[in-house]
Amino acid sequence: MTPKRTKPAQTPALDVSKELRIQKISAGTVVDHITAGYALAVLQILGITGANGEVVSIAMNVQSQKLGKMDVSKVEGRELTSDEINRIAMVAPNATINIIRNYEVHQKQRITVPDHVEGIVRCANPSCITNRERGITSRFAVVERTPVTLRCNYCQRVTSHDNIIAQLLGKSQQLAQQ
Amino acid sequence: MTPKRTKPAQTPALDVSKELRIQKISAGTVVDHITAGYALAVLQILGITGANGEVVSIAMNVQSQKLGKMDVSKVEGRELTSDEINRIAMVAPNATINIIRNYEVHQKQRITVPDHVEGIVRCANPSCITNRERGITSRFAVVERTPVTLRCNYCQRVTSHDNIIAQLLGKSQQLAQQ
Numbered sequence A, B: 001m002t003p004k005r006t007k008p009a010q011t012p013a014l015d016v017s018k019e020l021r022i023q024k025i026s027a028g029t030v031v032d033h034i035t036a037g038y039a040l041a042v043l044q045i046l047g048i049t050g051a052n053g054e055v056v057s058i059a060m061n062v063q064s065q066k067l068g069k070m071d072v073s074k075v076e077g078r079e080l081t082s083d084e085i086n087r088i089a090m091v092a093p094n095a096t097i098n099i100i101r102n103y104e105v106h107q108k109q110r111i112t113v114p115d116h117v118e119g120i121v122r123c124a125n126p127s128c129i130t131n132r133e134r135g136i137t138s139r140f141a142v143v144e145r146t147p148v149t150l151r152c153n154y155c156q157r158v159t160s161h162d163n164i165i166a167q168l169l170g171k172s173q174q175l176a177q178q
Helices: A039-045 A082-091 A161-169 B039-045 B082-091 B161-169
Strands: A020-022 A027-035 A056-064 A068-076 A096-101 A104-110 A116-118 A139-145 A148-152 B020-022 B027-035 B056-064 B068-076 B096-101 B104-110 B116-118 B139-145 B148-152
Touching (some): A027 A039, A039 A068, A082 A161, A148 A161, B027 B039, B039 B068, B039 B082, B039 B161, B082 B148, B082 B161, B148 B161
Antiparallel strands (some): A020 B020, A027 A068, A027 A096, A056 A068, A139 A148, B027 B096, B096 B104, B116 B139, B139 B148
């Protein structure tokens, strides 16, 4: 018998050095072309922490043919709602939403930032009527798309991208690019 | 010639439906066998948000032969310090650290939770001398390993796993499994 060679540094089950293959998903959503550095923000918008068993993978700052660098996020067993997609558009205006069913791309949707935004974020002006009175939905014109910047229809105050990010991610979060 | 079948919903560049291959890393660290649901906690301990261009990928709640479900985190161009590994041990006591150099696993290290922990977290008892006087390093005996629970060497107060998580992730974070 030849002596058994020991390979203490390698495991046969998963050669992590070469490639990390993330398992196929049979159904779910792939969000790609996320603005580089914003994948965690997308997870946060979707309320995904991993704590509830969600099968999710993300890649940050990987090469993209179109965008230079981008992030990708892949969520199993969940198709995003239009409200979720609208919120993602605020942080990742160039993203693409791929709905997967039965291992195939069932639908591919380029995110579009609309001309007007309603109710997703609050106006940056604390004195704005939309912040002072209940039952009034915020309404903005989109003044810039990359990054998204909004002007209030009521008080004309501009809500900056940083402010939008802070609102969508929760005040305490610093995941956004500063 | 047979007619070409059109597949309008598919992009030739990246067939995201089938598999998301995360690019090889030439150098860096793969943390695998992370307790399921804690990959984002590991990123947070490492201060990784993606905003600084870090090339990082994670997979959450994927199947593992050993653990049932696990998380994996892959960080390019960075070898973790022993202090970082010690902090990861508090949230992912069964993790394995793979140092990658030149596309190969240079070193594989199973995380071990030590018998005693110094200075990584604070004692849960606000009146403990380690919290009241400066220059005294916290010291704990490990009373449980999965999940990690600590007993203070000074006041004997037990610091719970939830408290440890909250400290390591910042008070406002709720990424931990509750």
